[in-house]
Amino acid sequence: MERIRIKDIAKMADVSVGTVDRVIHGRSGVSESSRKRVEEILKQLDYQPNMYASALASNKKYAFACLLPQHQKGEYWTEVEAGIHNAVETYSDFNVAVQLSYYDPYDYHSFAEASGQILALEPDGVMFAPTVPQYTKPFTDELTLHNIPYIYIDSNIKEEPALSFYGQNSHQSGYFAARMLMLLAGEDAQEIVIFRKINEGIVGSNQQERREIGFREYMQEHHPACRIWELDLHAKRDSEDMQMLDEFFQEHPTVKNGITFNSKAYIIGEYLLKKEKKDFNLMGYDLLQRNVDCLKQGSIFFLIAQQPTLQGFDGIKALCEHLILKKEITRENFMPIDLLTKENIEFYYNK
Amino acid sequence: MERIRIKDIAKMADVSVGTVDRVIHGRSGVSESSRKRVEEILKQLDYQPNMYASALASNKKYAFACLLPQHQKGEYWTEVEAGIHNAVETYSDFNVAVQLSYYDPYDYHSFAEASGQILALEPDGVMFAPTVPQYTKPFTDELTLHNIPYIYIDSNIKEEPALSFYGQNSHQSGYFAARMLMLLAGEDAQEIVIFRKINEGIVGSNQQERREIGFREYMQEHHPACRIWELDLHAKRDSEDMQMLDEFFQEHPTVKNGITFNSKAYIIGEYLLKKEKKDFNLMGYDLLQRNVDCLKQGSIFFLIAQQPTLQGFDGIKALCEHLILKKEITRENFMPIDLLTKENIEFYYNK
DNA sequence: ATAATCTCCGTGTGCGGACACAAAGATACA
DNA sequence: TGTATCTTTGTGTCCGCACACGGAGATTAT
Numbered sequence: 001m002e003r004i005r006i007k008d009i010a011k012m013a014d015v016s017v018g019t020v021d022r023v024i025h026g027r028s029g030v031s032e033s034s035r036k037r038v039e040e041i042l043k044q045l046d047y048q049p050n051m052y053a054s055a056l057a058s059n060k061k062y063a064f065a066c067l068l069p070q071h072q073k074g075e076y077w078t079e080v081e082a083g084i085h086n087a088v089e090t091y092s093d094f095n096v097a098v099q100l101s102y103y104d105p106y107d108y109h110s111f112a113e114a115s116g117q118i119l120a121l122e123p124d125g126v127m128f129a130p131t132v133p134q135y136t137k138p139f140t141d142e143l144t145l146h147n148i149p150y151i152y153i154d155s156n157i158k159e160e161p162a163l164s165f166y167g168q169n170s171h172q173s174g175y176f177a178a179r180m181l182m183l184l185a186g187e188d189a190q191e192i193v194i195f196r197k198i199n200e201g202i203v204g205s206n207q208q209e210r211r212e213i214g215f216r217e218y219m220q221e222h223h224p225a226c227r228i229w230e231l232d233l234h235a236k237r238d239s240e241d242m243q244m245l246d247e248f249f250q251e252h253p254t255v256k257n258g259i260t261f262n263s264k265a266y267i268i269g270e271y272l273l274k275k276e277k278k279d280f281n282l283m284g285y286d287l288l289q290r291n292v293d294c295l296k297q298g299s300i301f302f303l304i305a306q307q308p309t310l311q312g313f314d315g316i317k318a319l320c321e322h323l324i325l326k327k328e329i330t331r332e333n334f335m336p337i338d339l340l341t342k343e344n345i346e347f348y349y350n351k
Numbered sequence: 352m353e354r355i356r357i358k359d360i361a362k363m364a365d366v367s368v369g370t371v372d373r374v375i376h377g378r379s380g381v382s383e384s385s386r387k388r389v390e391e392i393l394k395q396l397d398y399q400p401n402m403y404a405s406a407l408a409s410n411k412k413y414a415f416a417c418l419l420p421q422h423q424k425g426e427y428w429t430e431v432e433a434g435i436h437n438a439v440e441t442y443s444d445f446n447v448a449v450q451l452s453y454y455d456p457y458d459y460h461s462f463a464e465a466s467g468q469i470l471a472l473e474p475d476g477v478m479f480a481p482t483v484p485q486y487t488k489p490f491t492d493e494l495t496l497h498n499i500p501y502i503y504i505d506s507n508i509k510e511e512p513a514l515s516f517y518g519q520n521s522h523q524s525g526y527f528a529a530r531m532l533m534l535l536a537g538e539d540a541q542e543i544v545i546f547r548k549i550n551e552g553i554v555g556s557n558q559q560e561r562r563e564i565g566f567r568e569y570m571q572e573h574h575p576a577c578r579i580w581e582l583d584l585h586a587k588r589d590s591e592d593m594q595m596l597d598e599f600f601q602e603h604p605t606v607k608n609g610i611t612f613n614s615k616a617y618i619i620g621e622y623l624l625k626k627e628k629k630d631f632n633l634m635g636y637d638l639l640q641r642n643v644d645c646l647k648q649g650s651i652f653f654l655i656a657q658q659p660t661l662q663g664f665d666g667i668k669a670l671c672e673h674l675i676l677k678k679e680i681t682r683e684n685f686m687p688i689d690l691l692t693k694e695n696i697e698f699y700y701n702k
Numbered sequence: 703a704t705a706a707t708c709t710c711c712g713t714g715t716g717c718g719g720a721c722a723c724a725a726a727g728a729t730a731c732a
Numbered sequence: 733t734g735t736a737t738c739t740t741t742g743t744g745t746c747c748g749c750a751c752a753c754g755g756a757g758a759t760t761a762t
Contacts (some may be wrong), residue, residue, distance in 0.1 A: 005718060016742045031740060050444045052403035053718035056747050093401045169698060176694040186537045337695035343527040344688040347520060356748060367712045380710060404748035407717050
């Protein structure tokens with residue numbers, strides 16, 4: 001079961017390796033008869049080039065650009081970055097390098113500027129967290145014009161299809177969250193609360209919003225009588241949030257279940273710990289360290305993960321496989337909707 | 352940021368590439384002074400060889416052997432096999448090939464015989480699903496003697512540590528299962544039932560047993576008053592199982608929650624569908640198609656997955672990384688304990 | 703002193719494939 | 733018929749690394 005090489009193909013077609021090479025790469029300078037013969041043998045033997053030898057010989061360097069929202073260390077996007085770096089290391093023998101840049105998630109202009117800078121670099125591939133469709137389009141148009149493949153991460157812009165997308169199905173994840181929260185609520189399912197964050201920024205087409213829509217869809221279908229309260233927090237000034245939470249729980253002592261669709265569940269979780277309030281079931285998103293701490297200490301009951309590290313890794317991997325290994329790439333790649341509790345979180349990091 | 356090559360090291364150390372090569376591979380024929388100098392530069396520049404070029408030049412072929420329990424198509428182990436084949440394809444450019452063989456999971460002798468055949472093949476690496484420690488030891492002793500690295504899949508034999516292990520923490524997974532089943536049970540948590548399968552075979556150190564121990568540990572800690580019934584099914588003759596289930600539910604009409612620690616939840620799930628019995632919460636393991644069908648149709652509420660495909664893939668990957676890419680391998684690799692419901696199963700296949 | 707042996711080291715070739723270059727044959731034009 | 737041009741093809745070199753081979757210089761034996 002020896003691997004077939006170009007040399008073997010050449011011998012069988014009674015031509016030189018150069019000719020086979022020309023056929024494989026679709027270059028000109030091959031007679032119709034030779035091309036036919038070689039192509040037939042290629043297909044018949046299902047020739048698969050050794051991509052490592054190929055990459056070695058072509059001796060190309062690949063520069064990728066990634067554009068993410070600005071963020072603090074320890075926040076969600078840090079995990080995505082970790083995945084990106086991990087992938088670059090994995091593919092380092094292919095001479096890939098990544099240039100990371102950031103945009104202000106509250107300012108469209110910042111996105112435009114950052115994307116302009118990326119275009120000036122003429123990268124071989126781009127991965128980015130898109131903003132809303134109308135502001136994403138100018139960028140993707142330019143990328144298409146320059147024939148630069150690009151990948152969406154976190155949220156998908158269906159109007160401008162990319163090489164591929166890596167992220168979670170937010171709507172379904174919200175739907176699932178409702179299912180689980182209602183399971184938790186049991187008899188207390190008459191009212192729940194959604195904790196929001198004012199000023200969500202322009203990232204994606206609002207993952208949080210879509211989650212909430214999915215959530216409300218489930219509630220409408222299965223618990224239409226359930227009263228859904230809302231509380232907008234700032235996620236900036238702690239004391240202010242604390243006060244708002246105090247007020248809310250005073251006014252609504254019967255609300256025993258709540259959820260937040262952003263990654264800041266720890267704000268409420270830490271509040272519950274501080275106040276030693278143990279009769280409240282909280283659900284949230286993303287495995288930030290502070291969220292995980294709350295989960296382990298019992299103030300968050302469920303966390304839904306969306307595999308940010310894997311998103312970052314797979315995005316870069318897809319660029320490599322597309323450009324270097326010439327593989328087919330799946331267009332839409334939904335991350336699993338993983339449910340974490342105190343009891344299974346331990347085995348979730350090494351994925 | 353050019354990648355450092357052997358040539359560069361040679362120039363800096365004022366020796367030839369041959370000498371650098373000798374130092375890297377710890378071969379003889381290098382003076383103390385040259386060796387020192389080269390080693391210093393290697394460390395200083397953190398030289399990382401291009402493993403693809405290396406594999407290409409060494410032109411070695413790798414033969415791996417896998418030993419799994421015999422199984423029908425569509426059962427759990429089919430997924431493991433899919434992961435194995437996927438990995439072989441991924442690493443095909445490194446000239447890896449895999450030889451699969453099987454043993455009768457109800458017969459120790461069969462394991463011994465199959466392992467003997469593997470040893471006769473003198474493979475470069477082995478991955479297998481171990482049986483109980485005392486029957487695994489003769490095999491691992493021989494492998495160690497012949498310096499053949501081996502990997503455990505599915506269950507870990509701590510007495511005879513392998514290069515690495517890929518599987519789930521069964522105990523914790525049972526503990527987690529209890530947590531979730533109790534959540535489901537809610538007010539009905541006074542009694543539950545465990546569905547067993549008589550004659551579990553010799554595979555592993557009995558994953559099912561360990562799951563049950565973890566399960567009972569949680570119950571002891573949190574619901575010591577809960578009555579736990581047991582029902583042994585055959586998983587062979589349908590009619591017999593049906594009758595036993597009929598009898599059980601007639602005798603115990605108040606039992607509303609149950610679990611099985613093997614992958615045959617569909618036996619009960621399909622029974623529930625057939626009898627249109629909708630007031631029973633069933634939990635089980637593994638994403639067999641029949642289980643997934645029950646989940647989607649509502650007769651199984653929760654399924655716990657243990658990523659068999661990933662186990663197979665990662666095991667072969669570990670052998671490749673160890674032997675070819677000379678990377679460090681993590682000894683114990685626990686698969687995540689994933690909880691699946693009707694609402695999130697859809698996004699779970701492409702992991 | 704010469705041959706034999708040993709230590710240390712550089713060079714050359716090949717792995718499978720990409721690509722530049724040149725050569726051979728075919729065709730066109732003077 | 734000779735020359736220019738185009739088409740088609742083969743050969744050689746390089747990518748980074750592994751390894752075989754052989755040579756230079758030092759050391760030991762005769």
